Amino acid sequence: MAEAAVVVRDAVKLYGGVVALDGVSLSIRDNEFFTLLGPSGCGKTTLLRLIAGFERLTSGAIALHGQDIADLPPDRRPVNTVFQHYALFPHMTVLDNVAFGLKMRGVGLAERRRRAGEMLEMVHLSGFAGRFPAQLSGGQQQRVALARALAPGPRVLLLDEPLSALDLKLRQAMRVELKTLQEETGITFIFVTHDQEEALTMSDRIAVMSAGRLQQVGAPREIYEEPVNRFVADFIGETNLVPVEVGAVAGGLAPVALPGGAVLQLAAAPGSEGRHHVSIRPERLRLAPSGAGQLSARVERIIYKGTDLQLVARMAGGGELHVRIQNTARADLPPPGAEVGLVLGEGAARLLAD
Amino acid sequence: MSGGVRHYPGFAAIAALCLAILYLPLGVVAVYSFNASTSITAWGGFSWRWYIDVFQGPEAPRFRAAAWNSVTIAFLAASVATAIAVAAAVAMVRSGRFRGKSATFALISLPLMVPEIVTAVATLIFFSTIGLTPGYLTILIAHITFCIPFAYLPVAARLSGIDPAFEAAARDLYASRGQAFRLILLPLLAPGIVSGWLLAFIISLDDFIITNFVKGAGMETLPTAIFGSVKQGIKPNIMAISTMLLAVSILFVTLSWLAGRTGRRAAAPS
Numbered sequence: 001m002a003e004a005a006v007v008v009r010d011a012v013k014l015y016g017g018v019v020a021l022d023g024v025s026l027s028i029r030d031n032e033f034f035t036l037l038g039p040s041g042c043g044k045t046t047l048l049r050l051i052a053g054f055e056r057l058t059s060g061a062i063a064l065h066g067q068d069i070a071d072l073p074p075d076r077r078p079v080n081t082v083f084q085h086y087a088l089f090p091h092m093t094v095l096d097n098v099a100f101g102l103k104m105r106g107v108g109l110a111e112r113r114r115r116a117g118e119m120l121e122m123v124h125l126s127g128f129a130g131r132f133p134a135q136l137s138g139g140q141q142q143r144v145a146l147a148r149a150l151a152p153g154p155r156v157l158l159l160d161e162p163l164s165a166l167d168l169k170l171r172q173a174m175r176v177e178l179k180t181l182q183e184e185t186g187i188t189f190i191f192v193t194h195d196q197e198e199a200l201t202m203s204d205r206i207a208v209m210s211a212g213r214l215q216q217v218g219a220p221r222e223i224y225e226e227p228v229n230r231f232v233a234d235f236i237g238e239t240n241l242v243p244v245e246v247g248a249v250a251g252g253l254a255p256v257a258l259p260g261g262a263v264l265q266l267a268a269a270p271g272s273e274g275r276h277h278v279s280i281r282p283e284r285l286r287l288a289p290s291g292a293g294q295l296s297a298r299v300e301r302i303i304y305k306g307t308d309l310q311l312v313a314r315m316a317g318g319g320e321l322h323v324r325i326q327n328t329a330r331a332d333l334p335p336p337g338a339e340v341g342l343v344l345g346e347g348a349a350r351l352l353a354d
Numbered sequence: 355m356s357g358g359v360r361h362y363p364g365f366a367a368i369a370a371l372c373l374a375i376l377y378l379p380l381g382v383v384a385v386y387s388f389n390a391s392t393s394i395t396a397w398g399g400f401s402w403r404w405y406i407d408v409f410q411g412p413e414a415p416r417f418r419a420a421a422w423n424s425v426t427i428a429f430l431a432a433s434v435a436t437a438i439a440v441a442a443a444v445a446m447v448r449s450g451r452f453r454g455k456s457a458t459f460a461l462i463s464l465p466l467m468v469p470e471i472v473t474a475v476a477t478l479i480f481f482s483t484i485g486l487t488p489g490y491l492t493i494l495i496a497h498i499t500f501c502i503p504f505a506y507l508p509v510a511a512r513l514s515g516i517d518p519a520f521e522a523a524a525r526d527l528y529a530s531r532g533q534a535f536r537l538i539l540l541p542l543l544a545p546g547i548v549s550g551w552l553l554a555f556i557i558s559l560d561d562f563i564i565t566n567f568v569k570g571a572g573m574e575t576l577p578t579a580i581f582g583s584v585k586q587g588i589k590p591n592i593m594a595i596s597t598m599l600l601a602v603s604i605l606f607v608t609l610s611w612l613a614g615r616t617g618r619r620a621a622a623p624s
Contacts, residue, residue, distance in 0.1 A: 054522050074525040081526045087519035091541045101527035152527065 003065070005030045005156055005188040006051060011060035013046050013212075020046040022212035023060075028190060029205075030065075030155075033182050035191045037199040038209035039235070044192045047209075048158050051190065053077045065155065075104070079156040080149040085165060086141045088133035094120070094144050095129040101152035119147035122181075139170045146181070156188045163198060175201050196236050200224065208232050229353045233279035240280045240321050242295075246273050246351065256351060259317040262294035264344070266351045277352050282310070282324040284348035287334070293341035297321055299334050309333070313340065380600065387593035394588055404594035411591060413583065420579035424559055427494050427575065432554035435501035436509070439550055440543070442502070443510040444535075448518065463507075465500040473500065474567040481568060488570025496568050497558045504557045505550035508614055512546025545613050552610035556603050 006028040013021040021043045028034045036044040049055045051062060053074035062070045069077050080101065088097050098119050102112035120126050123143035133141055142162060149157055159178075163171045179202045182189045193199055199206050200220040208215040208223060208231075216228045227233035234241065246268060247255035254268035256278060266278065290296065297313035300320075311323040311333070323342065325333070334340050359365060387405070391398025408417055442462055446455070465473060477496050478488075486492055520542065524534035540547075562577040569578060576599060583592055 052522075052526060054525075074522070075528045075530055079526075081523070083519050083523060085517065085519065087517060087523040089520060089523070089538060100524070100529075104524075104528035104533065148527070 003030050004028065004063075005032065005065060006190065007061075007063045008047070008051075009061045009063075011047065011050060011062065012058045013043075013050060013055065014058045019212050021050070024209075024212070024214055026207055026214060026217060028156075028188060030188055031186050033179065033189045033191065033202055033204045035193060035199040035203040035206045036209060037193055037196060037206050037235075038215075039194055042209040043212040044194075044209050045160060046212075048081075048160055048190065048192050051156075052079060052081050052158050078154055079158055080152060080154040081158040081160065082142075082145045082149045082162045084161045086133075086145040086162075088141055088144055088148070090133055092132075093129065094125065094131050094133065094136070097133065097144060098148045098151050100148065105152060116147075116151055119151045120144075122150075123147045138166055139174070142166060142174065146178075150185065150187070154187065156190060159189060159191045161192055161194070163193070164195075171198075178202060200236070208235065210235070226350065227279060227352065230277055230279075233350070233352055238282055238322065240282060240285075241277045241352075242280060242315075242319060242321070242349075243317075244276055244278050244351070246276050248273060254351070256349070258294055258349075259315050259319065260294075260296055264294065264349055266349060268351050269353070272351070272353070276354065278349040279352055280321075280344065280349050282322040284345045285321070285323045286343040286345065287311070287323065287325070288341040288343045290339040290341055293343040295321070295342040295344070297340060297342060299336050299338045299340055301336055302333060313342070383593050384597045384600065387590065387597040389590055389593075392590065394590060394593070404590040405598075407591045408595050408598075413591065416574070416579060417576070417595060420574040420576045423490065423493075423574065424576040427490070427497055428555045428558040430494055431497035431501050431558040432505070432551050434498045435554045436505040436547060436551045438498075438502055439505035439509050439554075440547060442506055443513050444539075447510055447513045448521075463503045466503050470500075470563045474564040477564060478567045488568055489573050492568040492570065493565055493573070493575065496564050497561065500561070500564060501554035501558055505554040508549040508553065508610070509543065509546040512543055512549075512614070516542050549610045549614040552606045552613065556606040556610075559606075560599070560603060 004027045008027075009025050011021050011024045012019075024043070024047060036047060038044045046055065050057055051064075053069070053072060053076075057070050060070075061068060064077065064079065089100065092100070095113065095116050099112040099116040102115060107115070117126070117129065120129055123146055125140060125143050125147070128136065128140065128144075133144065136144065142165075145162065163174050163178075166174060175198060178189070178191075182202075191199075191202065200223075203220055205217060205219055206223050207217045210231050216223060216232045218226075223232065224236055227236060230241065233239050242258065244259075245257040247257070247263075249268045249270050249272060252267055253265050254272065256264045256266045256268070256276075258264065258278075264278075285295075286293075295315060297315045300312045300314055303310040303312065306327070308327055309325045311325055313321045313323065315321060321342065386394060386397075388400050388402070389398055390401035390403060408414065446459065446462075477492075477499070481488065481492050481495075516539070520538050521534045524538045525531070529537065560577065561575075562581065565575050566578050566581070569575070574582065576595070580592055580595060580599075583589070
């Protein structure tokens, strides 16, 4: 395993009496695209600001490539930040913005002009060196902010929701570009977002946060396919949470009774007997004739979503189920009111801790 | 709202009355300053004679000395007050919450609310208690004091509109606290500083009550010199000098407003 770029240990941050971070420990590898993902107020931005040095830890430790940086001011940490609204200096040209970090580090005029020029070339903005930030579009400002943060050659780049101010098309293009840039430069990216699709597309690993705590850390596939608890399953993608009755756990498996009576053998932690939920992704459910499959439900409505259709059905016990159907199968759809059976594919259901 | 207040009954009449009470006397003074006659009530044709009299007449040396005092005091008072106001604004706007913040703000803006005559008496008592001889220095100190809130308000308004992320970005890019202030915050704050300085300058230039209390014998600023002349009867040359002071005031207040306005436009996020 590569050397750890950033290690956070038992980080606690209080604002007055409010807990923003409640004992977070994680290790971010060198050259990794690491994403902090969570809803607003989950502590992801606080954690980023702690690594940047804009906030002081209440307790705990932060190390950068083995060096304790918890007490260093931001100007003495070899990390740079791309801010949410870019924070480009409005009274300086694009070139002066990009060269600012080099100037503060004492790099001579000719050398910093040359390197700032290279950075602008890298983000495809060579022709814009003499402009002021207000004369650029949102996407161009975003690139300047990137060039400015990369110019001093940081080993870790922090990105605070940098795509949230862009429109959808540009956001999708920038995802690819950011990922490419990270792979080419080999710099560790720590990326903050509340957009799960963004996180899944770009990251090597994702840390899902909620209420100041880490919920799960893992590769995008792990987070999506094997969520450890209800929060992660619900926050990442779309899912059906179905209440179940778990029987005696033996050898890591337990019988799990679905509403309607069908019983599945699912992986379960010792002591997880009783009432719980399973997560079933809408794309893992298949329609079947009434009576077939492990679940039965009545079709309520069908929502047209372009590439696919969403079928909303209600189970006998009252719970709602969403089923995703590819738009090609449109002709065979049951009408609203019809009774249908639902087949769970292999590994479709996952028992969750609460 | 379409039409709004204009459609209230009597709006036009009340507005006209207010405008007349406020500006008619100023208009009369300005017009009669160009009167060729020595009378202050009868129009005798257009003339520059009273303006020439201000600069070359018997009272010219007195007015010139007073104008010099007024302008230098206003310049120094506005500069020192603005520097203090910038420091106060950074402390108030950028330091988050602290105990006594509201009390501090009330203290800064106190001179705007306390009757000027009270401040004048208190300042005079203070100076005589500490044994400071009334003169140029006492006027300057008093002016710096009451100019601070006038310089503070535009600076603080401007500062609260500047995203703290600019300073954070500078610190992140290896600027020290001092460099972040000098290279980033100060240039962004400049329109507020110019606006505050101009306002403080004109407030100092126009002040009469406090100046009259603390100036001491033989020391005059333009307003006290005008008052001194008027006591011996209103002559048209007073109208000329008042008109010039009015023109300078209007010019500075306009500049202050323009500085605040252009700055706001430039700093608005795109």
